[in-house]
Amino acid sequence: MRKKTKHKWHELPWQHPKPKSEDPKAERLVRELMESPTYRLAEEDREFLQSHETRGVRLELDYMKAELIMTELDVQHTIVVFGSARIKERKTALATFKEVEKKLVADSDNVKLLAQLREAERMVEMSTYYDDARKFGRLVGNSGTGPEDNRVILMTGGGPGIMEAANRGAYDVGAKSIGLNINLPHEQYPNPYISPELCFQFHYFAIRKLHFMLRAQALVAYPGGFGTLDELFEILTLVQTRKTPEIPVVLVGKRYWERIVNFEILAEEGMISPDDLEIFTMVENADEAWRHIIGWHTDRRTHLYRVYTEGEKPQHGKV
Template structure:
C-alpha cells in the first residue's frame, strides 16, 4: 500500500504487521529500492554541481517576527557575504529565513525539501535551479551532510535535534571530517547541554568529556561567521563561492 493510501495510523500499523505475500514484497518493498536510488542519483548530481555549503537547521514553526527568524536571516546574509553558500530544508520558519538571507546576500541559496503532511512547503527564496524535493528523510540527510562545510543549528524541534545529533554522531565516529557545528542561542541550548554533561557524560559515562568540544555555542551572527572563518583559516582553506 502506498503511503498516500493510508487513511489513518491504524491502517499504517496493520499494513506493517501483516504477513506479506512474495508478490507484495516484489511489487512494493523491492521496487522501492529503485525510488531510493533515483533520489540519491538526482541529489548527487544536483548537489555536485552546486558544491559544498553551510547548512542552517531550525524550526519550520518559527514566525517571521520571531527574534530567531530575524537572527537566522542575518546569519545567512553574513555567511553569503563571506563567500559561503547556504543549504536549508527548503521550508518555512528558520529555513525560509536562511534562504532569504542568502538570497539578499547574493549567495547560493539551496533548499532540500521533504514531502510531509503538514508544515512543509517551499519558500520563495531558493535559487530556481537549486530546489530539490525528497520523499525519504535519510536520503535528504545524506545530502545535508555530504555537501555541508559547516552546520548552523538554530532553535527547533525534534527534526532539528535529529539533524544536529546526526552531524555530531558522524563527526564523533569519524565518518565525516570535523566541520564546525555551531549552536545559536544560549537560552535555548544551555539546558540540553547541561543535561548532556551532567547525565550522559558525568553520571552514566555514555560519552567522553571531549565530545563537548564537537560543537560551539554562540549568540550572534558575527560569532557564527567568526567560527566558520577560524575553521577555514586553521586548515588554510577558503569558501567555495
C-alpha cells in the same frame, strides 16, 4: 549517373494489430492487452515503481537527481542551517499575539486562550532568531564572488521559520541557496527564497540527511524541535564515531541549548567522553557563528580555506 532516391521503408508485420477479417475478437483482445499494467514500460509504471521490491531503485533516484544537479551547478561546499519551522518573523509573531490578546479581552477566563497568549508571547521573543538567521544567510551569501559562485553555498531544509530566514538572507544579497524539502503526508510548501534550480524534494529522510552532510563544511543549529534535534544529533554522532570528517558545529542561542540539552551531564555520567564536548560550540548570534566557522577553517587550512585564499577546486567530502 544513377539518381539517388530516398529509401522507403516497408511496413513491418507488427505495425498493425491482427485484422478483424481474420478474427472479429482480435481488436478487443489486443486493446485489453495494451491496457494491461504489465504492458507498460517499467519507467512509466507508477505502481511498479512504488512497489516494495523497487525501493532500492527509488532510493538511488532520490539521491541521484539532486546530486547530478548540484554537481552540474558546481556546488562544492555547503553551510547547513537547521532550526524551527515554527519561528516567525517579528511582524507576524506580533500580529498573532495582538489577535489572541484581543480575543482574551472579550473572554478573560478562557484557559485555552491564556495558553495561546503565552505561546504567542514566546513566539514574539523567539522571532529574534528569525532576524538573526536571516543575517547569517546574508553573511554566507556575501562570502562568494557573485551570484554564479556556488563553491560555498547556504543549504537548509527548505521549509518555513528559521529555514526560510536563512534562505531569505542569501536572497537579500543576490546569492543562490539550496532547500532540501521532504515529501510529507500533509500538504506543505517550500519557502519562497530558495533558488529555483536548487530547490529539491525528497521522499526519504535518509537520502535528505545524506545530502545535508555530503558537502557540509559547517552546521549551524538555531533553536528547534524534534527535527532540529534529530539532524543535530545525527551529525554529532557521525563526527564522534569518525564516520565523517570533523566540521564546525555551532549552536546559536546559548540559553536555549543549555536548557534543552545538558551536555555536561552526559559527560559526567560517562555517556560521552569529555572530549566530545569539543565537537560543538555555543554562540549567541550570527556574527559569532560566522567568525567561529571562518576561524575554524583558517586554523586548520582546510579545503574551504583554500577555496577562499587560493581558488582551489577540491572534491566534496564523503559520508
